[in-house]
Amino acid sequence: MQQPLYILGESTQRTSGLDARRSNVAAGRAVANAVRTTLGPRGMDKMLVDSSGDVVVTNDGATILGEMDIEHPAAQMLVEVAESQEAEVGDGTTTAAVLAGELLGRAEDLLDDDVHATAVVEGYHEALRLALDAVDGMLVGGEADRDALLTVAASAMTGKGTGDLATERLAEIVVDAVLQVADEDRRVDRDDIRVFTRTGASAASTELVRGVVMEEEPANDNMPRTVEDATVAVLDAKLDVRSGEIDTEYTITSVDQLDAALSAEDAERRAIAETLSEAGVDVVVCSKKVSDPVAGYLADAGILAFSNVKTSEARAIARATGARRLGTLDGVEADDLGTAGSVRVEKHGGDDVTFLEGNDDSRTVTLFVRGSTDHVVDETERAVDDALGVVVTAHEDGEVVPGAGAVEVAVADRLRAGANAVTGRKALAVEAFADAIDAVPRTLAENAGLDPIDALVDLRARHERDGVAGIVIDGGAVEIADPTDFDVVDPAAVKREALESATEAATMILRIDDVIAAN
Numbered sequence: 442m443q444q445p446l447y448i449l450g451e452s453t454q455r456t457s458g459l460d461a462r463r464s465n466v467a468a469g470r471a472v473a474n475a476v477r478t479t480l481g482p483r484g485m486d487k488m489l490v491d492s493s494g495d496v497v498v499t500n501d502g503a504t505i506l507g508e509m510d511i512e513h514p515a516a517q518m519l520v521e522v523a524e525s526q527e528a529e530v531g532d533g534t535t536t537a538a539v540l541a542g543e544l545l546g547r548a549e550d551l552l553d554d555d556v557h558a559t560a561v562v563e564g565y566h567e568a569l570r571l572a573l574d575a576v577d578g579m580l581v582g583g584e585a586d587r588d589a590l591l592t593v594a595a596s597a598m599t600g601k602g603t604g605d606l607a608t609e610r611l612a613e614i615v616v617d618a619v620l621q622v623a624d625e626d627r628r629v630d631r632d633d634i635r636v637f638t639r640t641g642a643s644a645a646s647t648e649l650v651r652g653v654v655m656e657e658e659p660a661n662d663n664m665p666r667t668v669e670d671a672t673v674a675v676l677d678a679k680l681d682v683r684s685g686e687i688d689t690e691y692t693i694t695s696v697d698q699l700d701a702a703l704s705a706e707d708a709e710r711r712a713i714a715e716t717l718s719e720a721g722v723d724v725v726v727c728s729k730k731v732s733d734p735v736a737g738y739l740a741d742a743g744i745l746a747f748s749n750v751k752t753s754e755a756r757a758i759a760r761a762t763g764a765r766r767l768g769t770l771d772g773v774e775a776d777d778l779g780t781a782g783s784v785r786v787e788k789h790g791g792d793d794v795t796f797l798e799g800n801d802d803s804r805t806v807t808l809f810v811r812g813s814t815d816h817v818v819d820e821t822e823r824a825v826d827d828a829l830g831v832v833v834t835a836h837e838d839g840e841v842v843p844g845a846g847a848v849e850v851a852v853a854d855r856l857r858a859g860a861n862a863v864t865g866r867k868a869l870a871v872e873a874f875a876d877a878i879d880a881v882p883r884t885l886a887e888n889a890g891l892d893p894i895d896a897l898v899d900l901r902a903r904h905e906r907d908g909v910a911g912i913v914i915d916g917g918a919v920e921i922a923d924p925t926d927f928d929v930v931d932p933a934a935v936k937r938e939a940l941e942s943a944t945e946a947a948t949m950i951l952r953i954d955d956v957i958a959a960n
Contacts, residue, residue: 459552461954461955461956462552462558462951462953463549464515464956465515465950465953466545466546466548466549466950466951468513468515468516469516469518469541469542469545469946469950470542470545470546471542472511472516472519472520472538472542473538473539473541473542473543473545474542475505476502476505476506476535476539477539477542477884478888480502480535480536480881480884480888481600481884481885481888482599482914483600483888483890484500484600484888485500486498486499486500489505489508489509496816497816497819498820499819499820499823500535500601501534501535501601501820501824501827502523502534502535502536502537502538503523503526504823506519506520506524506534506538507523507524514956515950518949519538519946521946522537522538522541522942522943522946523535523538525938525942526942527830529934529938530830530831530834530932530934531597531826531828531829531830531833531834531935532597532827532828532830532831532931533931533935533936533939536881536939537939537943538943539880539881540877540878540880540881540939540940541942541943541944541946541947543876543877543878544873544874544877544943544944545950545951546877547873547876547877548565548870548873548947551869551870556866556869557866558951558952559952560865560867560869560870561870561873561948562870562948562951562952563870564863564867564868564871564873564874565874565944565947566948567867567870567871568856568870568871568874568875568944569874569940569941569944571852571855571856571859572852572856572874572878572940573940573941574855575848575851575856576842576848576852576937576940577933578851578855579842579843579847579851579909579933580840580841580842581841581842581843581925581930582841587616587620589835589930590616590619590832590835591612591616592930593831593832593930593931594611594612594828594832595612596831596844596929596930596931597824597827597831597931598611598824598825598827598828599929601820601821601824601827607643607644607645607647607821610644610645610647611644611647611825612828614647614648614649615828615829615832616832617649618634618649618829619829619833619836621649621803621806622634622806623836627839629836629837631833632757633757633760633805633806634805634806634807634808635653635654635757635805635806635807635808636807636808636822637654637656637807637808638810638811638818639789639809639810639811639818640812640813640814640817640818641790641813642812642813643811643812643813644810644811647808647809647810647811648808648811649806649807650796650798650806650808651798651799651800651801651806652758652762652782652796652797652798652799652803652805652807653754653757653758653761653797654794654796654807654809655750655751655795655797656793656795657747657750657754657795658786658795659745659746659747659786659793660731660736660739660747660748661733661736661739663737663740663741664736664740664744664745665743665745666785666786667785667786668723668724668745668781668785669782669783670780670781670783671723671745671780671781671782671783672720672721672724672778672779672780673722673724673726673762673764673779673780673781673784673797674717674720674724674726674764674773674777675726675728675755675758675759675762675764675765675766676726676727676729676767676768676770677728677729677755677766677767678729678767678768678770679727679729679732680713680727680729680730680731680732680735680748681713681730681731681732682709707734710732710734710738711738713770714735714738714741716770717739717742717744717770718742718743718744720773720774720775720778721778722744722778723743723744723745723784724744724745724746724747724781724784725744725745725746725747726746726747726750726754726755726758727746727749727750727755728749728750728751728755728766729748730749731746731748745784745786747795758797758805759779760804760805761799761803761804761806762779762780762781762799762800762803763779763780763799763800764778764779765777765778765779779799780799780800781797781798781799782798782799782800783796784796784797810822810825831931831932831935834934834935835932835934838933840932841931841932841933842930842931842932842936843909843911843923843924843929843931844929844930844931845885845911845927846881846886846911846912847909847911847923847924848931849882850879850882850900850901850904850910851904851908851909852875852940853875853876853878854875854901854904854905856875856878857872857875860872879897882900882911882912883896885912886912889914889919890919891912891919896912900912903921907923909923909925910923911929913926913929
C-alpha cells in the first residue's frame, strides 16, 4: 500500500470551506458585539482590567479593542479596522467595527443559502459605491465655519463622560486649537497640537495654551520661575566646557598650573552665560545637558534655563516662539531667537510644570487637560483626541453630514432602491448590505432605551417624509427628528471611512476559505 504523504506538520491545524468562513464570521461578530453597547450618546462604558491590575474605563471603541487580548486572526482584522479609522479621521471606530460585524453576519446568511462568496463580495462593493453616493447626497451647507466645527466637536464628545458643561468648554478649546495652527490652505499638522494632562481639577478647567506645556523644572533653584515678554533661545548643544572628540591628557606639575586650568574652565562656563545675556536671552531651552556651574552663572544673570528637554518639545517650542534651533552659541543673532508672552513654572500635583506661551500667531498649541481622577483625565483625553480628529477632518474637507444615524438611514434607503438595478445574486448582497447598515440606527435606539424595531420604523417613515431623520436627545428625552436642528453633525469623511474600511475588512474575511494554523 502507498504510504501517506505528510505536507503539513503534525501540530498544524487546518480548517477549510464553510467551516473556515463560519469560524471567521463568528470571530468578527464577537468583536463587533463587544463594542456595540458603547455606540451613541447613551452608550455604556467598559471596564478593562489587565494582568497587572491596571484599570481602563472607557467607551471609546479603538481603546476597547486595543486593550482586549484578541488572538483570532479574523477578529484581529476588525481591530485593525478600528485602528485605521482612529488614525485616519479620529472618530467612528465603534461604528466601523459594528458595521463590519453586521456585514459578516448578513453574508453568512447568504452563504447558507448557497450564494457564492464571490457574488457576495462583488455585491458588497457595488453596495459601497451606492452608499458613498448617498453620503454625498446628505452633505450639509458649504465650508465648515467655526460654528459648524463647534457642533462637530461637541457631537464627537457627547456620551464620552465629560458632561454637558465640560463638553461645551472642551469643544471651544478644540476648535480654537485647530484654527490656531491651520495654514492658509486649511491644512493642519496634528503634531502642532499637543495634549498635556494633570489631575486636580474638573474637566471644565481644561485650558488652551498657545505654546507648550512640559514637565520640566529650572536647571537651578535660584532661577526665576516667571518671565514676561521673554526672548527665547532653543539650543541643541551641551552648555559646558568644550571637550575634544579624542581623549587628551594634560600633565600638571604645580598648584599654579591646576589653578590656571580650573580658572580657564570657569571662564569658559562664565562666557556661556555672558554670551546669552549679551544677546538679550531671557529663557534657554536646551535639548542637551546644562552643567551645574553654567546653570549657576545663568541664574546669576537672571536667565531661566531648562536642561535635557525632549527633542520633540524643543521642536515645538521653536515653532511656538519662532526661534531657530541652534547647534552652537557662536554668532548668535537676534533673528535666531524667539519670543514668548510669558514663561512660568507652576506646581501641579507636587511636580513642576512649565508653561511657555508664545505669541498670537504661535504655530504650536497645547491642550492642558484636567480631571478629578486619573480615570477621568484619561477618558477626557480620549474624548479630546476624538474631537481633534473630527474637527481637523471637517476643517480640511469642509464637509459635514447629519449625525445621530441619519446618514445610515439614508444609505439603507438608497441601497434598497438601487438593488433593483443590480443583476443576479449580487442584488441579494446589496440588500444584505442595507440590512447591515440598519444595525447602526437600531443600536443607537436600543442604547438610548427605545424599542429598536419601532424606532427603525419611525426613522424610515420620517426619512421618507422629510429626507433626513435621526435619533436625537432633547433635554433628556429621545426623539426622532432632523439632527441638524439639534446641532448634531459629523464630518462626511468619518462616514466614508467607516463604510470603506468595514467593507474592505468584511470582504477580505469572506474571501478566506482555508485557515492553516501552525502551533
